[in-house]
Amino acid sequence: MGLLGMVGDSFGCSATGERLVSAARDGDIQEAxxxxELNPRLARYSTFGIRNSPLHYSAAKGHHEIVSLLIESGVDINLRNCRGQTALMQACLYGHWKVVQILVLFKANIHKKDCFSGATAIHFAALKGHTRCLRLLVADYVPSLPEFWSVMHAKCTDETNKEAFDAVALRRLINNKSDGxxxxxxxxxxHGHAECVQLLLDLGxxxxxxxxxxxxxxxxIGSGSTPLHYAACGGSAVCCQLLVAAGANMRAQNTNGLTPLMVARSWHKSSVEGILTKRPEVPVRILPSSYLSLPLMSIVKIARECGWRKTSVSSVCHDPCAICLDTECTVSAEGCGHxxxxxxxxxxxxxxxxxTSIRGVPGSIPCPLCRHTIVSFGRLASTTPIKELPWTNKSLALCAAGASTGSKYAGPAAITSSKYAGSLHRRSEMRSLRSSSVDLGCSSFRTASSGKLSSIKLNCTGADETMPCLVNCFRPDVQRSSSYRERIRRYSQFS
Known part of the structure; x- marks a missing residue:
């Protein structure tokens, strides 16, 4: 954020910015x-010191509707706080899978690392054992193919299936290392998260x-330690069994010369000593994870192309979904056709x-209507793709509070009549508010870091003069005093 952005936050956006932060933290969608609507640029506001934006607060608290609203308002989805953490990391840390799903649908960057530990969002999800968040993070890497589990476990002999997706990229993502x-x-x-361990092993x-x-x-524990060393330190018998069954070396020594058994004894984890003493005579078979969910990639692609919210405001639904009975059907399950x-x-x-059955299709989910296995979803012929979001490639204006008297638009309050009334797009009037400099009452449209204060022309007061506006204009009829203009003129000379 440049000089103008910081000055704007200091002079005019602090009060309303803190209100937006409170609304994002408390889940007050109406206030947000x-x-x-008053000032779309508030989406980029961040608190002093911690530098958490409203997007960070809403993601940490699990308010997925506000997260979606902020993203559609033009906020940077990969915005960092002072620790270098994104909203996606915050959502994974606290286990809010609905927020993670929204961020993944809007293509949040899952490869970013925080500044203190070098951890990615996958590290945060694994740290707290949020398996569902972990699975959503790799939605673009796990294909909707029935042979996926066999390919990852080297049990598939068909070379065509092996070339159907990039298993190397998936393994590189899952084995990404943080500091140390x-x-x-x-x-x-x-930390003994057995379900996470099982899913990670299935993902390579x-x-x-x-x-x-x-x-x-x-x-x-000591450098040179394997995951089995860490499982022995944590004392989780199930995690130790999973790792041993996956082929972990029970006699591996770290730089301190400690084996997993020695680590367990040094940390007084007697419950796992029997597992780490000798390998079982009968090999233990690891079942597929119940979180594998193969159809996820197919439905994520359809949602990005065609939207995932209700696209019609009409009360009549000719072909309602059999689950919600409210929205028209847009996809069909391949196989049963529901x-x-x-x-x-x-x-x-x-x-x-x-x-979790090896005999069937590991990772398939049951159809809620006929219990038939679903491996992927297909788009219906009547489902049409949506256009690109208009605010993804445009920056927010410096001050969007005072609209011109002749502009007509429907603010966010116009779409609160139905919780799911909006589509992936906001209404066209809402888009014009957030992307058009004319309806914002601004005679120039530029980023917050370009030019000096005196070169930005904003007409927030309704006057015909050219002057910078750094505060929110709640009353367009109030004119600025000459002393105020003089202070701004002096400040602009030093910018």
């Missing part, structure tokens, strides 16, 4: 809509990755327990 060489599997094993997590001593982290709306299909993929 009213404030963003810690992988998500290390974190999940240390390596059991032989070791930590390193880079001088930036405090490693009480039709659903995109939002219900997204909910099914995120919440339904997928098949």
């Amino acid at each position: 809509m009213a404030l963003l 060489g810690v992988t998500p599997l290390h974190l999940a094993a240390l 997590a390596s059991v032989s990755e070791v930590t390193i001593n880079d001088g930036s982290t405090i490693d009480l 039709e659903f709306c995109t939002k219900c299909a997204l909910y099914l993929c995120a919440t339904a327990s997928s098949s």
Whole structure:
């Protein structure tokens, strides 16, 4: 944020910006809509010191509707706070999977790392054991193919299926290391999150990755430790069994010369000593994770292309979804052919327990109507793609509070009559408010970091003069005093 952005926050946006922060933190969607209608640029406001934006607060508290509203208002979805954390990291840390789903649908960057530990959103999800968030993060890497589990476990002999998706990229993503060489599997094993460990193993997590001593982290176990060392330190018998069954080396030593068994004894974890003493005579078979959910990629692509909210404000629905009975069907399950709306299909993929049977299709979810296995969804012929969001490639104006008297638009309050009345687009009038400099009452449209204060022409007071406006104009009929203009003129000379 440039000089103009900081000055705007200091002089005029502090009061209303804090109101938007409070609304985002408390989940007050009506207040947030009213404030963003008054000044859409408030979406970029951040608190002093912590530098958390309203997007961070709403994501941390799980208010997915406000998250969607802020993103559609033009806020940077990958905005960082002072720790370098994005809203996606905050949502994964607190386990708000609906927020994660919204951010993934809007293509949030899952590769960004925070500034203090080098951890990605996948690390945060594995740290707290939020398996559902973890699965949503890799939605673009796990294809909707029935042979996925077999390919990842090297049990598929068909070369065509092996080339159908990039398994190397998926393994690279899952085995991404933070500071100290810690992988998500290390974190999940240390804290005893067995479901996360099982899903990570299905996604290609390596059991032989070791930590390193880079001088930036405090490693009480010792560098050169495998995930089995971490599981032994945490004392989780289930995690130890999963890692041993996946081929983890029980005799591997770290730089301190400690094996997983020695680590368990040093941390007084007697419950796992029997598991780490010798490998079982009969190999343990690991079942597929119930969070694998193969149809997720197919429905995410359809949602991005065609939207996932109700597209019609008409009270008559000719072909309602069999689950919500409110929205028209847009997708069909391949196999049984039952039709659903995109939002219900997204909910099914995120919440339904997928098949754990090796004989069937591992990762498929059951159809809620006939219990037939669903591996992917297809778009109906009547479902039309939507256009690109107009505010994704445009910056917000410096002051959008005072609209011209002749402009006509429908603010966010106009769409509160129905909770799911909006489509992926806001209404065309709302788009014109947030993307048009004419309706904003501004004679020039430029970013907050370009030019001096005196070169920006804003007509927030209704006057015909050229003057900078750094405060919110709640009363357009009030004229600025000459002393105020003189102070602004003096300040602009030093900018």
